Amino acid sequence: MGRFGRPTARGFVARAAGIGLVAWASSAHAAPQDLFGFGARSAAMGATSAAAAEGYEAVFGNPALLADTREKSLTLGLNFARHFLHADTADRARSLPTDPMKTITIGAALPIPLGGVLRDRITFGVGFLDPVKYLVRAKILYPETHQFPIIAPRVQSLAIILGLGARIGDRLYVGGGFEALAALVGTIDIRLDATGRVGSRTDDQVVAAYAPIFAAAFDLSPKLRLGATFRGELIGRFAVLIRAQDLGIPLPDFNVAGMAQYIPRQLQLEVRWLERRTTIALGVLARQWSRYPGPNEPTVSLNQEYGTGSPPFSAHDTLSPRIGVEHVLPLGGKASLRLRGGYIFEPSPLDEQTGKDNLLDATRHVVTAGVGVLGGQSLPFSVDVYAQAHLLATRVHHKDSESGPDVTSSGSMFAVGIATGVRF
């Protein structure tokens, strides 16, 4: 077994090539924009965006930079990803079944044609990340079940992002917006009707959860730009209370609940250097995972001490450095070819699992690459493709004497995507 788990060179290539074939199957995933970045260009450049975002991608990366976009644009993207995750014990090699991810990205940028001192200064942006099959998916497993709750199929969720960017003076950009996702709450009351038939009163609601985005960027010089983006905590809970008091046996109210989706509060700081045809972005993303309460909640509300795993869930904050590079090659004056690459170091927010729980995770190394074609004024289109390889470091979880054999976690994740855009 290699340093990064199971993949060998041949396996790596075969799996990467296989993504396109398997990605059209059904799906599930953790918040894709947090895992892969938002938009094909950002995903190819190591998810850098706080100082380097362009076009509609800035709505997530740094809404302030929307103000740099002066043409109306509409972009459609397709994204696929596949996990290969393992949790082995001394007597058993275990591959964890994981649904592939398939999402659609839709983005639009709309410069607001104001006049006077506000001319060419304000742009509105909108982004949708739409899972092809699901709007929301919640998969909350028993804590002792081997699982990767940070990166694997905990949820697949529709994300809607709106933002507004403004340029103040010649160097300062400010912006804001919000992310929204859906959560499900409700009650189901099982009861017998007057004729003795079983029926129910159901009142379930899909409610929206919102997180603010605040951002700023400053051009220290024509070549050097600093960017900062703050994103609030985004919580999508699944909570259904089931009452069944008419079945002739005393049953408690069942609080079937858990954290279906969690994106921690985060701050992204970045510097972008533009040298003729080459852009380099270097940044760090701080995530406040310590506020994450864990995926499980008690089933019986009056017995809070049971049902949330052992030992109590904990996570710690992380700092994720990243770098992205883009080089532009002219194509006959009417278009340009853009070559992109990047790297992300993602430390794990979860500790070694020494008890009965198996909420697994490990340090992740992410290598990204991509290519794009951007048309000029006479060819108002763009095509971008990207690929990412996420390699999880092998990690041994040494169990205490009452919690079974040690578990070795490892794995990888691959993502590819394509986006086409028009300007009008």
Place this chain on the structure above:
Amino acid sequence: MRALATLAGVATAVSTLAISTAALAGPAETYGFLSRSTAMGGAVSADATDVSANFYNPAGLASAPGVRIDIGYMRANASLRMNGKDNAVDAVHGLVFGLVAPGKLLGMPFAFGVALHLPDDRVFRVRALDQQQPRWEIYDNRPQRLFFGAHLAIQPVKWLEIGGGLVFLAATRARLDITGDLSLSDAATSRLRHEVDADLTSIRYPQLGLRLKPTDRLRLSAVYRGEFQLTLDIEARLAVQAKLRDSSCATTLCVPFFTYLTTSSVNAFLPRQVVLGGSYDLTPDVTLDADVTWIQWSSYKSPMSAVTAQTKFDPPPGFPASLTPEKPAPTVVLPPNFQNRVVPRIGVEARLPLSPKGHSLALRGGYFYERSPVPPQSGGTNFVDADRHAFSVGTGLKLHAPFTEMPGDIHFDLHAQWSYLPERVFTKDSPADPIGDYRASGQIWSFGTTLGLAF
């Protein structure tokens, strides 16, 4: 390269048209969308070229004169009564927002539009009541949901506009698994755990619109909206050890107890619709609109939950009979048998110039009549409804280039709508019916305002 550009542009536009989006037209269908169109009775399928075209006829987006952004708020308060007693039907209120961005794509007029009605309280609600529980089926839960639309429109020739998109909504499916120890002596101290595997699944349907402009003063329209529904299917499996201490508390009886519950319901049903409309400029400043909407209510699904419960429990001799679970029969859902309806709508707008700079004031009015699709409720169901006469008025102030930074127009629009539901009597076949005969009537007030920026 030009061919590649054309291909990419068309692929993006068509793909976005096919894959994106709109969802859940409930509140717009019942109370209108944005103040101008609501004030005109919703009879604007041939006339709407602003943000409201996202709902009424996306083809109209192609005629938008420029970029426009609208934001506003609406509220509808219902006072619906049975036997003279108010049934406390929930108010509908929320933020409305939208934009339209026209332009040219490879020389062809093209527009992209987004519209949103976001309820204050929720994205949408699925509610299923007992079969015999009376409920105002059209107004109680159906408008309690998001409307979100993104559409494309093109103008291939000067007299024809085509627009559309796919609408999506969510069907909920959940599998719940509960295990552990169930305490029959004190249920609250039970040691139970659960697993959840749930999803809201996207379901898509088409929405298409055409707009014809045979003369400068006349516009004709046709709109098709597909059928949709919210489904909720939940399976709950309870596999526990039921534990009971004997009277001396010396020993514990431990019996495996298995229950498998399923509940399935349909909510927020929106029937298939076809709209034909016309808009005619009586003078340069007065426009008369009319729409006729065919609504396929006959395919309406009952919102009643179909529930099944299976239990397996084999208590040992001496186990208290009072703690032995029932084995109830499953629900039988009765069909609603709604009837198809045609809804006529009419609206008028008069625009009064206020100054040579281009400021103007618009006065609007509208009316529509919805005959109730609900049949007599003489049996086991109680879908309460009555015919609806809806009268609306509104006004709009347009300020043209009011200051240097705003070279376009600022629009302030207001509307009010009063719906009158005359009394309807429901008579039961059986004198022993637990609900009995009843009378239903009511009124609904709806208000809204919109601020628009047009460039």
